Amino acid sequence: MENNVFGNYLVVIVGAGPSGIATSALLNSMSIPNIVFEREDCCASLWKKRSYDRLCLHLAKNFCSLPMMPHSFRTATFMSKDKFADYVDKYVTRFNVNPRYCHNVESALYEEANQKWKIEVKNTEVTDGEDSLQVYYADFLVIATGENSRPVIPELPGIGTFKGNVMHAQDYKCGASFKDQTVLVVGCGNSGMEISNDLAESGAHASIVVRSQVHVLSRELVRLGMVLLDYLPMNIVDRFILYLAKFSYGDLPSYGISPPVEGPFFFKALTGKTPVIDRGTVKKIRSGKIKVFSLVETIRHNIVEFKNGSIQRVDAIVMATGYRSVAHKWLKDYKVILDENDKPKNKYPEHWKGEKGVYCVGFSGKGIPGISFDSTAVANDIHQILLVKTGNAAREV
Numbered sequence: 001m002e003n004n005v006f007g008n009y010l011v012v013i014v015g016a017g018p019s020g021i022a023t024s025a026l027l028n029s030m031s032i033p034n035i036v037f038e039r040e041d042c043c044a045s046l047w048k049k050r051s052y053d054r055l056c057l058h059l060a061k062n063f064c065s066l067p068m069m070p071h072s073f074r075t076a077t078f079m080s081k082d083k084f085a086d087y088v089d090k091y092v093t094r095f096n097v098n099p100r101y102c103h104n105v106e107s108a109l110y111e112e113a114n115q116k117w118k119i120e121v122k123n124t125e126v127t128d129g130e131d132s133l134q135v136y137y138a139d140f141l142v143i144a145t146g147e148n149s150r151p152v153i154p155e156l157p158g159i160g161t162f163k164g165n166v167m168h169a170q171d172y173k174c175g176a177s178f179k180d181q182t183v184l185v186v187g188c189g190n191s192g193m194e195i196s197n198d199l200a201e202s203g204a205h206a207s208i209v210v211r212s213q214v215h216v217l218s219r220e221l222v223r224l225g226m227v228l229l230d231y232l233p234m235n236i237v238d239r240f241i242l243y244l245a246k247f248s249y250g251d252l253p254s255y256g257i258s259p260p261v262e263g264p265f266f267f268k269a270l271t272g273k274t275p276v277i278d279r280g281t282v283k284k285i286r287s288g289k290i291k292v293f294s295l296v297e298t299i300r301h302n303i304v305e306f307k308n309g310s311i312q313r314v315d316a317i318v319m320a321t322g323y324r325s326v327a328h329k330w331l332k333d334y335k336v337i338l339d340e341n342d343k344p345k346n347k348y349p350e351h352w353k354g355e356k357g358v359y360c361v362g363f364s365g366k367g368i369p370g371i372s373f374d375s376t377a378v379a380n381d382i383h384q385i386l387l388v389k390t391g392n393a394a395r396e397v
Helices: 018-029 045-049 081-094 190-201 219-228 234-249 264-271 281-287 367-396
Strands: 005-014 034-037 103-111 116-123 133-143 165-168 182-186 205-209 290-293 296-300 303-306 311-313 316-319 358-360
Touching (some): 018 034, 018 081, 045 081, 103 133, 190 281, 219 234
Parallel strands (some): 005 034, 005 133, 182 205, 205 290
Antiparallel strands (some): 103 116
């Protein structure tokens, strides 16, 4: 083996977000040795470093706990991102999860000869390029980098001529620095709607580009729907929630925001796209404080022309255009578990397991509840495989 081999482990986990630490915690509870690699210098970096200040969990706390550690009854029903980050830190300490921070996985390849995964890891804290590269071997590999690894930034026509500030939502913190500026938010998902609301409350002239159909619901309606799904068929729940939503959001198509044909929960299951949670944005759209535009036709310096013929002068653009996974770039045998778009190749609920001892956690599009499901399924599967191996070895003796 190579001189820079740093160790053999039963399980290597890539990523120390909620997906990775939940899987490690469960494996620790089963006394299964594992190691977690994280490219950032902290766990849950998306929550701690790449989210706007006013972000709150859109689901009630009873749907947002990781395995083995429910939230305290004292915790607010809808948690702030800082409260959730504190919860994650306590979780890591309680279950003795010890990620190797500043360790970026460069490649992972399954070696048929010894039936192990070879993982090449770069320690970004080491300045010497040769010494920074480390090699690990593992029987099992868990991809826990999730669906939000890299920002998606569309190439808007003429964006190269724009003279103002252009940023992705991951770099947006609050609207105070945009006071009195005209800011265009591209994307009408939860981030886009909430950032436009924050901008308007901070004294900016906010507008939003609606690129696709979305369901808009209150947090309370989403919570009610998720409770009802435990007792009623999805189509019944969808019809009931849409009936209630019609009283608050039935006029949105007249403002340029149209819902999909499918109900909100079926649409989520079908596409992975969650309903937009309204926390004051709709009221500002109705009052004119937030303008709604269609797709961008072109940008000429600070003038934005839209498909519907509207024109607006803009000082800054925030791209609330989402994220994507980039696991295929380092997972050389990605087809054993993922497709070309970094989505699980197996359908839910068997999506988490691939071939040759590889698993994925947090790729179901179901948020934190999906992470809890995936991590539990993965840990239990590894545990069962090891029990069978131990039993076979004992019989051979």
